[in-house]
Amino acid sequence: MSSNPSIIDSLKPSGDPDVDLRVRLGEVDASMRVPAMLFLVSAVMWLLAGTAFAMIAAIKATNPDFLGATEWLTFGRVRTAHLNAMIFGWGNNVIFAVAPWIMGRLCRARIRHTNILLAAGVFWNIAVTIGIIGILKGDMIGVEWLEMPAYVTPLVVLTYALVGVWVIIAFRWRQSDHVYVSQWYLLAAFFWLPWLYTVAQVMLIFEPANGVVQSLTNWWFAHNVLGLWLTPIALAVAYYLIPKVLGRPIHSYYLSVVGFWALALFYNWAGVHHLIGGPVPAWVISAGTVASVMMVIPVIVTGINHHLTVVGLHKEGWASPTIRFVVFGAINYTVVSLIGSTMALRHVNEVTHFTHFTVGHAHHGVYAFFTMIMFGAVYYMMPRLLFREWPNAFLIKVHWWMCGLGILLMVFALQIGGWFQGLQMNALTEDGTPVYTFLQTVENTKPWLWARSLSGLMLLIGHVAFAINVYWMIFSPRTQDKVTQPTLLTETTEQA
Amino acid sequence: MDWSQYILIGFVFASIFFVAAAMALHWAHKNGQLSNLDQGAQTIFDDDEPMGEVTDQFPKKRKKRAPRDN
Numbered sequence: 253m254s255s256n257p258s259i260i261d262s263l264k265p266s267g268d269p270d271v272d273l274r275v276r277l278g279e280v281d282a283s284m285r286v287p288a289m290l291f292l293v294s295a296v297m298w299l300l301a302g303t304a305f306a307m308i309a310a311i312k313a314t315n316p317d318f319l320g321a322t323e324w325l326t327f328g329r330v331r332t333a334h335l336n337a338m339i340f341g342w343g344n345n346v347i348f349a350v351a352p353w354i355m356g357r358l359c360r361a362r363i364r365h366t367n368i369l370l371a372a373g374v375f376w377n378i379a380v381t382i383g384i385i386g387i388l389k390g391d392m393i394g395v396e397w398l399e400m401p402a403y404v405t406p407l408v409v410l411t412y413a414l415v416g417v418w419v420i421i422a423f424r425w426r427q428s429d430h431v432y433v434s435q436w437y438l439l440a441a442f443f444w445l446p447w448l449y450t451v452a453q454v455m456l457i458f459e460p461a462n463g464v465v466q467s468l469t470n471w472w473f474a475h476n477v478l479g480l481w482l483t484p485i486a487l488a489v490a491y492y493l494i495p496k497v498l499g500r501p502i503h504s505y506y507l508s509v510v511g512f513w514a515l516a517l518f519y520n521w522a523g524v525h526h527l528i529g530g531p532v533p534a535w536v537i538s539a540g541t542v543a544s545v546m547m548v549i550p551v552i553v554t555g556i557n558h559h560l561t562v563v564g565l566h567k568e569g570w571a572s573p574t575i576r577f578v579v580f581g582a583i584n585y586t587v588v589s590l591i592g593s594t595m596a597l598r599h600v601n602e603v604t605h606f607t608h609f610t611v612g613h614a615h616h617g618v619y620a621f622f623t624m625i626m627f628g629a630v631y632y633m634m635p636r637l638l639f640r641e642w643p644n645a646f647l648i649k650v651h652w653w654m655c656g657l658g659i660l661l662m663v664f665a666l667q668i669g670g671w672f673q674g675l676q677m678n679a680l681t682e683d684g685t686p687v688y689t690f691l692q693t694v695e696n697t698k699p700w701l702w703a704r705s706l707s708g709l710m711l712l713i714g715h716v717a718f719a720i721n722v723y724w725m726i727f728s729p730r731t732q733d734k735v736t737q738p739t740l741l742t743e744t745t746e747q748a
Numbered sequence: 749m750d751w752s753q754y755i756l757i758g759f760v761f762a763s764i765f766f767v768a769a770a771m772a773l774h775w776a777h778k779n780g781q782l783s784n785l786d787q788g789a790q791t792i793f794d795d796d797e798p799m800g801e802v803t804d805q806f807p808k809k810r811k812k813r814a815p816r817d818n
Binding site: 517 | 754761762765766768769770772773776779781782784785786787788789790791792793794796797798799800801802803804805806807
């Protein structure tokens with residue numbers, strides 16, 4: 253097999269995957285350099301754009317007149333633009349940078365067909381750009397997490413297909429005997445997302461189901477984007493980087509495998525807990541609640557593994573930007589998941605539903621867990637791909653403290669404020685009339701919303717610090733010290 | 749379409765999902781992926797990035813140590 257096989261060669265079922273093509277890790281890194289940079293540069297731009305949208309939306313919550321006269325920037329549009337810029341602009345771009353890199357490293361084979369990834373990167377960013385403009389313009393679809401107008405669907409499908417094909421090729425030509433738990437998570441995620449997306453598109457947009465079935469499909473899709481796409485990817489990263497950086501294997505590999513299969517077989521049901529109290533057959537809700545509570549098993553299993561791998565190595569972990577971010581994310585995975593399972597109980601949900609508690613929970617999951625882990629992955633990946641050191645340690649610390657404290661403030665503010673909001677909305681006097689008028693309950697959330705805006709500002713500062721460091725590292729002329737530490741980078745060789 | 753048809757379609761999709769996961773699990777078992785797990789956990793390390801070595805630090809500390817290494 254030549255070192256530059258054609259795509260047809262790579263997909264041919266008769267190809268011999270046992271040919272020895274095992275390469276050193278440095279070589280895998282080098283082959284991933286260009287596509288990863290494309291995705292990463294775009295991811296950081298979307299992160300900044302998404303933060304700007306978020307700030308506008310947050311300020312509007314306390315000062316509704318702010319930019320209120322511009323129809324493009326009304327709350328409904330700008331909040332949706334924020335969500336889509338973050339999930340699909342930042343989240344997917346950074347996933348497309350990090351996930352193939354980890355997959356390549358674990359498969360121990362040179363990354364084939366990086367041009368597939370490059371094409372996917374270009375299509376993807378065009379799709380998200382058109383999608384966000386469409387949302388701001390007023391073309392959004394009223395289905396949460398699927399708001400990008402239908403005219404970007406073909407591009408989205410094309411990108412998922414390209415990345416999916418790439419992952420399958422990478423896995424098929426792997427040179428490692430053992431399939432590491434991160435590979436399972438990655439493979440599963442890249443299989444699940446296109447499948448979720450296709451079903452949701454068909455059942456919600458092209459041949460919309462009627463009535464309640466629509467909202468069931470909506471929440472099945474939206475929650476699974478979180479649980480079967482963002483979660484497995486972030487867990488794959490944590491399962492790879494925590495042991496890798498600390499130089500110590502996972503505490504109990506057996507448990508990690510149990511955790512993966514529990515997620516794979518049962519998570520799918522959990523999403524309908526978003527419709528507790530809605531006009532949905534009671535058994536569907538009960539099934540969703542049971543599945544949500546069952547998720548405690550993989551969560552505890554994963555938590556035990558991540559946390560016990562770090563125990564005793566706290567000093568080393570604190571000295572590593574990667575571990576700071578990844579472990580912060582891992583801790584929050586445990587916490588956010590347990591809170592999530594609790595929120596799926598009917599009596600708890602009675603209070604939290606329709607309040608800021610849910611908003612806090614969403615940020616807890618997508619930011620404190622997923623995004624923080626991806627930041628950690630970027631800190632580990634970039635020096636290896638670019639053969640350069642991070643230009644500035646101070647900026648990393650600013651990023652870490654601002655984002656770490658900022659997101660904690662946001663989660664506390666929204667969840668405590670949201671809990672009170674829920675209690676006030678439900679409070680009844682003895683004769684059954686509400687204690688608070690609706691307007692009073694809204695007014696009472698204001699201090700918490702100010703705290704949310706403040707936390708947004710902290711995150712913005714953190715993101716700017718991160719962006720400066722990333723762009724500085726990528727685009728500065730080659731005058732910096734080259735990396736000298738042997739543990740950081742390995743020389744590339746042609747021979748394994 | 750009425751409810752029962754949706755449930756049917758949903759059931760088919762859920763079954764495909766479950767069967768796919770179950771088949772993957774079966775393959776993993778047949779392929780020996782579920783045995784020898786302790787060894788599996790160590791596959792992420794090699795001579796270039798061996799076990800027992802911390803591979804990431806803040807950049808400043810590394811620079812300070814660089815002259816001593818030379």
